[in-house]
Amino acid sequence: MNQRVALVTGAASGIGRAVSEAFFKEGVTVCLADRDLQQAEAVAAVFREYGGRASAYQVDVRNEESVGALFDAIGQQFGRLDHCVTCAGVINKTKLLELTLAEWEEVIRINLSGTFLCVQKSYELMLPQKTGSIVAIASDTAKRGGGRIGTAAYGASKGGVLAMVKSIAREMAGSGIRINSICPGPADTSMHHQLNEELRESVAAAIPLGRFAKPEEIANAVLFLCSDKASYVYGESLNVDGGILME
Numbered sequence: 001m002n003q004r005v006a007l008v009t010g011a012a013s014g015i016g017r018a019v020s021e022a023f024f025k026e027g028v029t030v031c032l033a034d035r036d037l038q039q040a041e042a043v044a045a046v047f048r049e050y051g052g053r054a055s056a057y058q059v060d061v062r063n064e065e066s067v068g069a070l071f072d073a074i075g076q077q078f079g080r081l082d083h084c085v086t087c088a089g090v091i092n093k094t095k096l097l098e099l100t101l102a103e104w105e106e107v108i109r110i111n112l113s114g115t116f117l118c119v120q121k122s123y124e125l126m127l128p129q130k131t132g133s134i135v136a137i138a139s140d141t142a143k144r145g146g147g148r149i150g151t152a153a154y155g156a157s158k159g160g161v162l163a164m165v166k167s168i169a170r171e172m173a174g175s176g177i178r179i180n181s182i183c184p185g186p187a188d189t190s191m192h193h194q195l196n197e198e199l200r201e202s203v204a205a206a207i208p209l210g211r212f213a214k215p216e217e218i219a220n221a222v223l224f225l226c227s228d229k230a231s232y233v234y235g236e237s238l239n240v241d242g243g244i245l246m247e
């Protein structure tokens with residue numbers, strides 16, 4: 001029996017949901033955390049119905065106490081954590097001249113500070129094990145900037161995630177815990193459902209593969225990074241973007 005335990009934040013929807021499903025299919029115990037508890041629980045219930053081990057937790061990754069309570073619960077319930085995948089995130093498309101400091105701070109708080117809190121707490125749980133794998137979901141925007149829509153705050157938050165992961169990887173080398181990030185290109189989730197058809201088509205046309213990613217395609221890369229097959233992949237940011245970022 002697979003004894004591994006994985007935590008996925010933002011697990012109620014999109015990429016986080018697909019990552020949770022990929023773990024479930026591998027027989028991993030999945031902790032689905034999201035601010036939308038009802039939806040996370042609905043996903044977990046389906047996994048349980050099919051014989052999986054899955055629990056849902058409410059978390060607001062902006063809030064240190066909330067993140068602390070999540071990791072306390074996992075520590076008490078399972079006594080270990082093998083994988084943490086940080087998918088909780090929001091986008092903000094306010095144009096530069098209209099972007100308020102409050103909006104900027106909200107995006108940084110969720111996408112960057114929220115990832116920091118979850119990564120820090122993951123190390124706390126994983127360090128005594130001397131093993132574990134953490135994957136932070138960044139974005140192609142982290143490397144190339146956003147598109148024509150206003151993405152200053154989003155791009156900054158995701159660029160911060162990349163730099164943070166590399167810095168932590170250097171600091172914590174020798175811990176036995178691997179940390180990496182993924183830069184997905186545009187993926188077919190609620191984040192992009194808000195785009196009108198014309199914009200969607202122009203975004204897709206700029207992708208060498210000519211289409212948005214399916215969330216499962218991002219999840220496959222997460223599973224690889226979490227597996228022993230990636231035992232020598234460390235501090236890396238893996239592009240899963242249909243070729244957008246190729247050099």
Ligand SMILES: NC(=O)c1ccc[n+]([C@@H]2O[C@H](COP(=O)([O-])OP(=O)(O)OC[C@H]3O[C@@H](n4cnc5c(N)ncnc54)[C@H](O)[C@@H]3O)[C@@H](O)[C@H]2O)c1
Nearest residue numbers: 010012013014015035060061088089139184186187189191
């Ligand atoms: N969809 C894309 O094209 C794309 C591209 C690159 C990167 N990403 C990144 O992938 C991640 C997942 O995005 P998605 O496309 O699946 O979007 P999504 O909106 O479908 O999922 C995001 C999830 O995060 C949760 N969430 C938001 N704020 C939270 C908070 N404060 N605390 C806890 N949970 C919170 C939401 O409830 C939701 O379930 C995000 O970090 C996003 O930036 C997405």
